[in-house]
Amino acid sequence: xxxxxxxxxxxxxxxxxxxxxxxxxxxxxxxxxxxxxxxxxxxxxxxxxxxxxxxxxxxxxxxxxxxxxxxxxxxxxxxxxxxxxxxxxxxxxxxxxxxxxxxxxxxxxxxxxxxxxxxxxxxxxxxxxxxxxxxxxxxxxxxxxxxxxxxxxxxxxxxxxxxxxxxxxxxxxxxxxxxxxxxxxxxxxxxxxxxxxxxxxxxxxxxxxxxxxxxxxxxxxxxxxxxxxxxxxxxxxxxxxxxxxxxxxxxx
Amino acid sequence: xxxxxxxxxxxxxxxxxxxxxxxxxxxxxxxxxxxxxxxxxxxxxxxxxxxxxxxxxxxxxxxxxxxxxxxxxxxxxxxxxxxxxxxxxxxxxxxxxxxxxxxxxxxxxxxxxxxxxxxxxxxxxxxxxxxxxxxxxxxxxxxxxxxxxxxxxxxxxxxxxxxxxxxxxxxxxxxxxxxxxxxxxxxxxxxxxxxxxxxxxxxxxxxxxxxxxxxxxxxxxxxxxxxxxxxxxxxxxxxxxxxxxxxxxxxxxxxxxxxxxxxxxxxxxxxxxxxxxxxxxxxxxxxxxxxxxxxxxxxxxxxxxxxxxxxxxxxxxxxxxxxxxxxxxxxxxxxxxxxxxxxxxxxxxxxxxxxxxxxxxxxxxxxxxxxxxxxxxxxxxxxxxxxxxxxxxxxxxxxxxxxxxxxxxxxxxxxxxxxxxxxxxxxxxxxxxxxxxxxxxxxxxxxxxxx
Numbered sequence: 001x002x003x004x005x006x007x008x009x010x011x012x013x014x015x016x017x018x019x020x021x022x023x024x025x026x027x028x029x030x031x032x033x034x035x036x037x038x039x040x041x042x043x044x045x046x047x048x049x050x051x052x053x054x055x056x057x058x059x060x061x062x063x064x065x066x067x068x069x070x071x072x073x074x075x076x077x078x079x080x081x082x083x084x085x086x087x088x089x090x091x092x093x094x095x096x097x098x099x100x101x102x103x104x105x106x107x108x109x110x111x112x113x114x115x116x117x118x119x120x121x122x123x124x125x126x127x128x129x130x131x132x133x134x135x136x137x138x139x140x141x142x143x144x145x146x147x148x149x150x151x152x153x154x155x156x157x158x159x160x161x162x163x164x165x166x167x168x169x170x171x172x173x174x175x176x177x178x179x180x181x182x183x184x185x186x187x188x189x190x191x192x193x194x195x196x197x198x199x200x201x202x203x204x205x206x207x208x209x210x211x212x213x214x215x216x217x218x219x220x221x222x223x224x225x226x227x228x229x230x231x232x233x234x235x236x237x238x239x240x241x242x243x244x245x246x247x248x249x250x251x252x
Numbered sequence: 253x254x255x256x257x258x259x260x261x262x263x264x265x266x267x268x269x270x271x272x273x274x275x276x277x278x279x280x281x282x283x284x285x286x287x288x289x290x291x292x293x294x295x296x297x298x299x300x301x302x303x304x305x306x307x308x309x310x311x312x313x314x315x316x317x318x319x320x321x322x323x324x325x326x327x328x329x330x331x332x333x334x335x336x337x338x339x340x341x342x343x344x345x346x347x348x349x350x351x352x353x354x355x356x357x358x359x360x361x362x363x364x365x366x367x368x369x370x371x372x373x374x375x376x377x378x379x380x381x382x383x384x385x386x387x388x389x390x391x392x393x394x395x396x397x398x399x400x401x402x403x404x405x406x407x408x409x410x411x412x413x414x415x416x417x418x419x420x421x422x423x424x425x426x427x428x429x430x431x432x433x434x435x436x437x438x439x440x441x442x443x444x445x446x447x448x449x450x451x452x453x454x455x456x457x458x459x460x461x462x463x464x465x466x467x468x469x470x471x472x473x474x475x476x477x478x479x480x481x482x483x484x485x486x487x488x489x490x491x492x493x494x495x496x497x498x499x500x501x502x503x504x505x506x507x508x509x510x511x512x513x514x515x516x517x518x519x520x521x522x523x524x525x526x527x528x529x530x531x532x533x534x535x536x537x538x539x540x541x542x543x544x545x546x547x548x549x550x551x552x553x554x555x556x557x558x559x560x561x562x563x564x565x566x567x568x569x570x571x572x573x574x575x576x577x578x579x580x581x582x583x584x585x586x587x588x589x590x591x592x593x594x595x596x597x598x599x600x601x602x603x604x605x606x607x608x609x610x611x612x613x614x615x616x617x618x619x620x621x622x623x624x625x626x627x628x629x630x631x632x633x634x635x636x637x638x639x640x641x642x643x644x645x646x647x648x649x650x651x652x653x654x655x656x657x658x659x660x661x662x663x664x665x666x667x668x669x670x671x672x673x674x675x676x677x678x679x680x681x682x683x684x685x686x687x688x689x690x691x692x693x694x695x696x697x698x699x700x701x702x703x
Contacts (some may be wrong), residue, residue: 013486014479019617020615022612025615091694139610202612204612207637207641242634245634
């Protein structure tokens with residue numbers, strides 16, 4: 001029987017501002033190239049929670065402020081608790097940029113009240129003030145967790161004002177080689193909790209870092225079929241060349 | 253650039269003469285630089301003039317008897333302002349117009365310096381200035397335009413321009429300080445622009461399309477503002493023309509696409525986006541009480557700006573060049589060239605300052621619409637990113653054994669253009685390129701006779 005997974009794409013109409021759609025394309029194509037059926041399940045404001053619960057992998061991306069507010073309210077009240085339950089059970093997930101901030105405890109803007117997050121990840125984000133520099137630019141890092149990916153070099157483009165700090169229950173995804181990462185000061189980028197990954201990397205993240213995509217797909221299949229699954233290899237020469245181009249740009 | 257102290261003219265000395273001296277001086281060094289082969293400069297003569305005389309912009313602008321027309325928006329500024337310029341020149345106006353890409357204050361002042369005579373006098377009747385998203389509020393501090401065209405707002409270079417919603421807010425704040433008799437020519441099919449129209453005081457003229465046969469079947473993915481700018485709820489579209497441009501309404505608060513007063517005009521250029529550019533220029537002409545006959549006549553032989561659907565013959569090969577600088581623009585170009593039957597593509601992706609340094613947006617472009625049978629070449633500073641995008645778009649779902657239809661990657665643009673000319677297929681090569689990439693293509697194909 002053909003293996004299959006269902007990929008929940010949270011708020012595709014509200015939270016896919018920075019080419020994050022590429023992450024979903026990569027997850028789906030890399031499944032299909034291997035003969036694994038992969039269905040994209042858009043999960044937005046009106047979508048029933050049972051539809052979300054039927055998924056094997058979760059993706060949520062960045063957003064503009066206005067859209068972020070709409071999605072944020074819905075996520076906090078409705079989808080967030082379900083996502084938390086799924087992530088706690090080991091369902092793999094990828095949260096990028098705004099979504100990465102959403103899954104933490106709170107986001108504190110430079111003016112106004114703290115905005116509560118879904119509390120899925122043990123992290124907090126604060127905006128240090130109007131005059132503080134946004135962290136913008138090409139970035140490179142070396143994965144430290146999950147163990148299966150440790151040592152893998154990842155690249156991306158970061159563009160965020162908020163500074164994220166990880167709590168004790170959370171492991172960082174990667175050590176920054178060049179760029180800023182979570183907050184520009186402690187040297188870490190992203191976070192890992194069970195089979196869920198959070199990251200500030202656009203680019204988008206998965207096309208140039210296919211190892212993360214494959215890890216998510218593998219974990220999704222293993223959770224679904226309760227057995228070890230080895231993925232067949234895919235020709236990733238172009239991803240390697242695209243990575244090298246960034247490294248040349250960064251002078252590494 | 254820093255200037256020696258003795259060159260800085262004190263601002264409190266008599267006005268007219270000093271302004272003229274500054275214009276003559278900068279005009280002179282601009283000429284000198286042209287003679288030395290350094291280029292006349294589309295921004296730096298103005299930059300020097302501004303340093304010498306910070307108040308010079310308003311002084312120059314006041315010399316224009318017919319005032320200033322500003323053209324702003326993400327896509328279509330250059331084509332639209334060239335159309336307006338063509339119409340106004342046809343009726344005998346002398347026009348001062350900033351060069352493409354010189355969209356800041358220094359570009360505007362430079363265009364005056366170019367236009368001025370050797371006595372430092374402005375010779376133009378009217379100014380047409382294309383302005384980019386961030387500089388509109390800055391320019392409005394110095395220039396009080398009689399007419400403003402707002403074309404559209406798409407996601408473009410988030411690392412530079414910021415988010416669309418933020419730009420809308422900044423524009424409204426800046427525009428609401430203008431006199432109440434300002435004429436606004438607005439694209440009502442763009443909800444964000446219509447929202448701006450509701451937030452400013454002036455004489456508002458909406459343009460838009462009224463043609464259900466042009467509705468898109470499937471939604472494209474580069475959507476910025478499908479949510480109501482008034483109440484934040486999801487908008488319903490009777491039909492989408494492209495991206496978020498269409499006949500929209502909000503089921504919650506009742507706001508809807510304002511009925512356009514200018515909605516039909518034969519476009520001289522292919523592509524839906526050029527219909528909008530044409531409608532904008534025509535709406536402006538109509539606001540000047542020009543007759544349809546005059547407008548038609550003046551636009552009859554309109555030729556597009558360089559790099560916009562430009563046709564170049566290189567080594568016997570027909571090349572059609574389409575500037576494509578953001579998801580909405582790229583999708584629009586792609587749709588147009590596919591309608592033109594394109595079979596050979598060269599996509600050139602750069603990530604220099606004018607292109608935007610973040611290339612993530614290529615994943616919001618529907619490259620999946622390119623047919624399997626097409627020949628696809630990629631090049632540019634970020635050729636491998638582009639190749640990767642094309643691979644995910646074009647390699648079919650099932651595992652492919654043997655040869656896969658991956659794009660051909662040319663890290664050097666020169667090689668890509670040379671290869672393109674060896675394709676003896678009688679079919680044109682369609683080049684879709686980001687801004688600096690488009691300039692590079694032209695430089696290789698037209699500037700130097702190297703091919």
